[in-house]
Amino acid sequence: MIDFAPQELLWSGNFWLHLLLFAGMIITFILLMVMFFIWYERRFISRFQIRVGPNRAGPFGLLQPVADVVKILTKEDIVPARGDKIVFWLAPIVALAPVFMMFAVIPFQGGALLADLNIGILYIVAISSVASIGVFMAGWGSNNKYSLIGAMRDVAQLVSYEIPLVLSIVGVVLVAGSLSLTEIVEAQTVPFILLQPLGFLIFFIGSLAEINRTPFDLVEADSEIVAGYNIEYSGMKWATFFLMEYAEALTSSAIITTLFLGGWKGPLLPPFLWFIIKVVAVFSVIVWVRATIPRFRIDQVMAFAWKFLLPLALINLLLTSMQVVFWPEAPIWSIIIASLFIMTALILIWSKFLKMGGGRLEV
Amino acid sequence: MTLALTASEIATRLKEGFADIIVEAGPDSLLVKSESLLDIASFLKTEPGLDFNYLVHITAVDYSDYFELVYHLVSLKHNHNLMIKARCYDREAPTVPSLVSLWRGAELQEREIFDLMGIRFYGHPNMKRIFLWEGFPGHPLRRDFANGA
Amino acid sequence: MALKTEPFAINLGPLHPSTHGVFRMRATMDGEVIVDLEPVFGYLHRGIEKLAEGRTYKQNIPFTDRLDYISSMSNGLPYVMAVEKLAGIAVPERAEYLRVIMAELQRIVNHLIAVGTLANDLGAFQTPFLYMFRERERIIDLFEMVCGQRLLYNYMRFGGVSHDIPDEFLPALKKLLNRLPGFIAEYDQLLAENEILLARTKGIGILPKKLAINSSASGPVLRASGVKWDIRKADPYSVYDRFEFDIPTGSAGDCYDRYRIKIAEMLQSIRIIEQAIEQLPPGKVWNKVPLRLRPPVGEAFAHIEAPKGELGFYVVSDGSEKPYRFHVRASTLINLTALRDMIVGWKLADAIVIFGSIDICLGEVDR
Numbered sequence: 001m002i003d004f005a006p007q008e009l010l011w012s013g014n015f016w017l018h019l020l021l022f023a024g025m026i027i028t029f030i031l032l033m034v035m036f037f038i039w040y041e042r043r044f045i046s047r048f049q050i051r052v053g054p055n056r057a058g059p060f061g062l063l064q065p066v067a068d069v070v071k072i073l074t075k076e077d078i079v080p081a082r083g084d085k086i087v088f089w090l091a092p093i094v095a096l097a098p099v100f101m102m103f104a105v106i107p108f109q110g111g112a113l114l115a116d117l118n119i120g121i122l123y124i125v126a127i128s129s130v131a132s133i134g135v136f137m138a139g140w141g142s143n144n145k146y147s148l149i150g151a152m153r154d155v156a157q158l159v160s161y162e163i164p165l166v167l168s169i170v171g172v173v174l175v176a177g178s179l180s181l182t183e184i185v186e187a188q189t190v191p192f193i194l195l196q197p198l199g200f201l202i203f204f205i206g207s208l209a210e211i212n213r214t215p216f217d218l219v220e221a222d223s224e225i226v227a228g229y230n231i232e233y234s235g236m237k238w239a240t241f242f243l244m245e246y247a248e249a250l251t252s253s254a255i256i257t258t259l260f261l262g263g264w265k266g267p268l269l270p271p272f273l274w275f276i277i278k279v280v281a282v283f284s285v286i287v288w289v290r291a292t293i294p295r296f297r298i299d300q301v302m303a304f305a306w307k308f309l310l311p312l313a314l315i316n317l318l319l320t321s322m323q324v325v326f327w328p329e330a331p332i333w334s335i336i337i338a339s340l341f342i343m344t345a346l347i348l349i350w351s352k353f354l355k356m357g358g359g360r361l362e363v
Numbered sequence: 364m365t366l367a368l369t370a371s372e373i374a375t376r377l378k379e380g381f382a383d384i385i386v387e388a389g390p391d392s393l394l395v396k397s398e399s400l401l402d403i404a405s406f407l408k409t410e411p412g413l414d415f416n417y418l419v420h421i422t423a424v425d426y427s428d429y430f431e432l433v434y435h436l437v438s439l440k441h442n443h444n445l446m447i448k449a450r451c452y453d454r455e456a457p458t459v460p461s462l463v464s465l466w467r468g469a470e471l472q473e474r475e476i477f478d479l480m481g482i483r484f485y486g487h488p489n490m491k492r493i494f495l496w497e498g499f500p501g502h503p504l505r506r507d508f509a510n511g512a
Numbered sequence: 513m514a515l516k517t518e519p520f521a522i523n524l525g526p527l528h529p530s531t532h533g534v535f536r537m538r539a540t541m542d543g544e545v546i547v548d549l550e551p552v553f554g555y556l557h558r559g560i561e562k563l564a565e566g567r568t569y570k571q572n573i574p575f576t577d578r579l580d581y582i583s584s585m586s587n588g589l590p591y592v593m594a595v596e597k598l599a600g601i602a603v604p605e606r607a608e609y610l611r612v613i614m615a616e617l618q619r620i621v622n623h624l625i626a627v628g629t630l631a632n633d634l635g636a637f638q639t640p641f642l643y644m645f646r647e648r649e650r651i652i653d654l655f656e657m658v659c660g661q662r663l664l665y666n667y668m669r670f671g672g673v674s675h676d677i678p679d680e681f682l683p684a685l686k687k688l689l690n691r692l693p694g695f696i697a698e699y700d701q702l703l704a705e706n707e708i709l710l711a712r713t714k715g716i717g718i719l720p721k722k723l724a725i726n727s728s729a730s731g732p733v734l735r736a737s738g739v740k741w742d743i744r745k746a747d748p749y750s751v752y753d754r755f756e757f758d759i760p761t762g763s764a765g766d767c768y769d770r771y772r773i774k775i776a777e778m779l780q781s782i783r784i785i786e787q788a789i790e791q792l793p794p795g796k797v798w799n800k801v802p803l804r805l806r807p808p809v810g811e812a813f814a815h816i817e818a819p820k821g822e823l824g825f826y827v828v829s830d831g832s833e834k835p836y837r838f839h840v841r842a843s844t845l846i847n848l849t850a851l852r853d854m855i856v857g858w859k860l861a862d863a864i865v866i867f868g869s870i871d872i873c874l875g876e877v878d879r
Contacts, residue, residue, distance in 0.1 A: 050646060145522050292636070293708055294709055298861065299544070300712075419815070419824065422837075433811075439739065470727075494554035495554060510562060
């Protein structure tokens with residue numbers, strides 16, 4: 001039974017006032033952080049590419065996202081003549097809304113969140129799949145073969161990577177003992193990245209696939225299918241997709257922080273600030289991966305998910321449940337060392353057996 | 364150093380089988396009758412000691428009375444080369460046998476010659492224009508096509 | 513119940529970020545697999561061969577730059593050699609050495625761009641591309657020092673080259689040659705063992721040896737398939753017979769081998785340039801040739817090992833000041849003969865990578 005009444009939240013009092021205030025705060029937070037991320041990614045990735053990045057619009061290019069938004073808003077809104085107009089129009093909204101909804105259960109600080117659901121992480125998993133429907137609607141409604149290819153690749157990829165993702169979350173839930181996100185953070189006396197290193201890796205790679213980032217950005221690979229599902233979009237609708245990409249990156253970073261890095265915990269600084277620092281750190285790693293690695297082909301993506309990540313996630317789950325049942329009082333350091341050792345051994349051995357992708361087909 | 368085989372050496376070897384086909388053996392090129400191009404070319408390709416397995420290029424020149432096709436062959440094994448020419452005297456619908464069955468490299472070059480000069484190659488799997496669109500009037504590289512320069 | 517599927521036709525290009533110019537491929541696909549491919553040429557056809565018949569010999573030298581506009585320093589060389597053969601013009605020693613230095617520097621630039629764009633097509637988001645371009649900038653600065661141009665050089669002349677090198681050229685060149693091998697080794701280390709790159713290029717787009725010879729492939733494409741044929745060694749032109757260098761060859765003929773050969777060729781070019789700098793004689797760089805050159809009646813064919821393949825010029829003269837026939841043996845067009853065989857059976861993502869690894873330039877394909 002879902003518990004909706006706010007309990008021991010930071011701002012108690014009138015239920016509807018709390019709801020409206022927090023909803024407003026979350027939307028503002030997401031929009032501001034997305035604009036910050038756009039600037040941050042462009043400056044950070046430029047350092048990898050031995051150049052400076054935007055530095056003209058405002059000091060250090062800080063007004064660059066503002067300039068981008070103004071440019072996008074003044075563009076003509078083109079709708080393909082023979083596309084499915086309602087589907088085309090609804091797609092950006094269906095893609096963006098779930099991302100905002102996911103932020104409802106992520107704790108910024110002990111008790112500071114919109115709704116402390118006691119099935120928090122299950123709610124996140126359920127909502128995150130809805131975004132892929134939006135992407136597929138975009139691909140279909142554009143009446144364009146490239147979009148359709150991009151959309152189909154996206155759906156295949158998202159469905160494949162959901163399963164290892166969810167399995168690695170179950171590992172964390174087993175160790176923490178609860179589905180609620182606040183309790184997961186409270187249970188992290190030691191950040192779970194040390195207790196569940198394999199789970200962290202699987203979750204990180206799965207998140208990269210969910211948010212369509214390199215090396216899994218073949219959905220919108222602009223050297224092959226020229227921007228995939230958002231080829232035919234322009235103006236504000238395109239900006240919505242662009243926003244969705246960065247908002248999903250933000251959400252994924254926030255979830256990784258909550259599940260594996262200890263949420264808002266940290267010495268000295270106020271907890272809210274620790275949360276943001278950790279989110280930016282995870283996002284930096286995501287940008288670093290984008291700057292360095294080329295992208296996969298779709299059959300290699302599927303092979304990687306089904307033949308590599310899924311078995312490893314299952315083994316991780318098996319070992320975690322064994323540890324929780326048989327050795328619940330084991331000292332933390334022994335669990336950490338055992339986990340690291342098992343992870344290294346598993347990855348090295350399993351990668352010998354992995355054959356990535358198909359070869360040439362006889363025509 | 365690639366040895367440029369003088370055509371007269373080749374001509375002596377060819378005279379055994381193809382005495383009536385060779386028209387002229389100049390100092391650096393061999394002129395043959397265009398109908399028997401395919402026979403001579405396959406002989407040059409398969410004969411041990413000649414082994415011309417690499418076709419460097421094909422081109423066509425429009426002298427006003429005739430078209431002259433120039434073939435440049437190289438043997439990778441022996442490192443010698445040879446230039447063969449064939450003339451086509453028909454201005455309306457010139458046709459020459461295609462060498463695609465011997466060297467695939469001739470495929471795109473023969474299409475280019477058809478497109479720009481108008482010489483048809485029978486036996487070519489895909490005799491279509493390559494650079495200009497279907498329905499383009501005339502063949503630009505001919506001498507009687509106006510040169511805007 | 514069996515699922516009813518049908519193949520659909522998709523158009524790659526002519527406006528496409530990865531077709532290296534305006535090139536169109538009409539692919540028929542069954543799901544993600546390409547079952548048929550038809551290349552469509554001619555989007556950049558400018559009629560250079562016809563235009564050249566209306567201009568004097570010297571006025572045609574800038575046309576040769578516009579053929580392979582990315583690596584244009586070596587384009588003029590076969591044309592200039594063909595006309596020199598026709599007219600019997602001699603070239604001073606210093607000019608020959610300068611031609612070799614410029615041609616080899618151009619080869620390094622071309623292979624840098626080729627490797628960078630290949631990594632770009634693979635999705636590495638421009639990072640290797642920008643590293644390559646940083647090195648290219650230094651070499652382009654050298655070219656600008658010599659002839660004042662950064663892209664279309666117009667450097668070759670009948671009887672030599674157009675300008676002599678200024679005093680600051682050789683120190684700058686030596687400084688560049690000192691740091692270039694280290695940079696290439698570092699770049700190679702980052703990319704050659706990258707798992708994803710290996711998975712995307714090894715075994716993909718194989719061109720078998722027999723087909724490579726039969727379809728008249730040349731340059732890195734031919735050598736990757738295992739044929740040790742390089743015009744600089746097989747039929748040496750200019751002063752190449754005085755230098756010591758190796759010819760890297762591949763064995764499998766896949767995209768990975770073509771990438772490795774380009775890296776190896778860059779290192780060999782550095783060797784040649786170092787030897788050329790040591791042997792560079794003093795003297796003049798141009799033998800005087802009349803402005804309106806009238807070569808005797810005849811024909812000539814000259815070819816070089818251009819970075820993209822074997823570039824040749826066939827020039828026919830009728831004794832006047834304009835060429836009677838000006839034909840370009842375009843290496844990139846002929847390398848594309850086996851395109852269909854290399855791509856069919858692979859997926860859409862592979863088609864882009866295979867096409868990129870052949871390394872073409874539309875200016876030369878379409879002329």
